[in-house]
């Protein structure tokens with residue numbers, strides 16, 4: 001009996017298994033539009049048997065892009081291409097989510113492979129809770145006014161409406177990795193003295209407001225996930241106890257899943273990556289906040305993934321880089337587990 005290969009229903013979304021393709025930027029868009037790359041890349045993983053695909057960080061605003069090549073959902077015209085990706089993935093049995101993102105002070109004006117060439121990284125358009133650059137060699141972002149905060153919230157509202165129009169099975173708010181919402185959460189990046197800074201209640205305000213907007217715009221049947229950096233790994237940064245308290249508040253707002261990543265708020269953070277290094281975060285948040293979780297980070301083997309879900313340490317397991325190497329990972333792991341999985345008829349002779 002495999003838990004990993006058992007179904008899971010979250011609100012109206014029925015997943016065929018507990019494997020998630022973790023959101024991963026493909027830097028393959030022009031002006032935020034879906035390209036041929038996306039039409040090949042995502043449906044291939046659906047053919048490979050994954051339960052849920054979460055599309056890469058997708059910008060809710062042009063100035064909120066991690067790079068100019070990010071996928072976007074900040075124009076009505078973006079809906080059509082996204083619909084095509086979602087339809088294709090669904091045709092091959094996967095459910096599809098979208099990760100809504102705003103890069104804040106980590107927005108950059110060039111693709112990642114040109115980073116080495118620029119003397120000072122960042123974007124001239126970048127906004128953030130406080131005018132503190134990400135690092136020494138980064139541009140200083142503009143401190144957001146109350147009007148900016150309202151504008152960004154309105155961009156999230158429009159983005160969620162478009163996501164509903166596309167027909168996504170889940171929406172994830174990107175509140176991790178040092179991007180805008182994480183910048184509000186963490187004292188490392190947030191030095192505001194108004195109601196959005198200082199105390200825990202003030203630092204979580206912006207995320208809670210975004211989540212409230214998202215939940216209001218989403219049909220009851222569509223699950224809402226929030227990816228957080230459960231810890232900052234820097235002195236004076238966000239800590240795990242705050243993640244647990246935040247998860248309790250998010251649960252009250254109708255969030256279904258906490259996708260538990262970590263770090264990336266500061267250049268000087270120190271941590272080591274090792275197999276399953278973030279799983280304890282998911283486990284503690286599940287247990288203490290009583291909310292569904294996604295575990296992610298160097299989950300590399302079937303046994304490791306099975307252990308996590310079977311022992312109830314997380315509800316879902318997200319895989320990142322391994323999915324870039326092997327789109328057919330779920331089919332392979334199912335075979336290893338002795339679980340019969342539906343193989344596309346075109347491929348049956350190979351399995």
Ligand SMILES: Cc1cc2nc3c(=O)[nH]c(=O)nc-3n(C[C@H](O)[C@H](O)[C@H](O)COP(=O)(O)O)c2cc1C
Pocket residue numbers: 022023024025026056057099174176177227261296297298299318319320321322
């Ligand atoms: C190429 C690449 C792009 C990524 N882009 C995103 C992203 O858009 N949003 C996000 O939350 N995490 C992003 N990540 C992090 C992954 O989702 C994942 O959390 C991380 O790679 C750890 O999982 P893994 O060890 O299975 O790769 C990215 C990772 C890679 C390798």
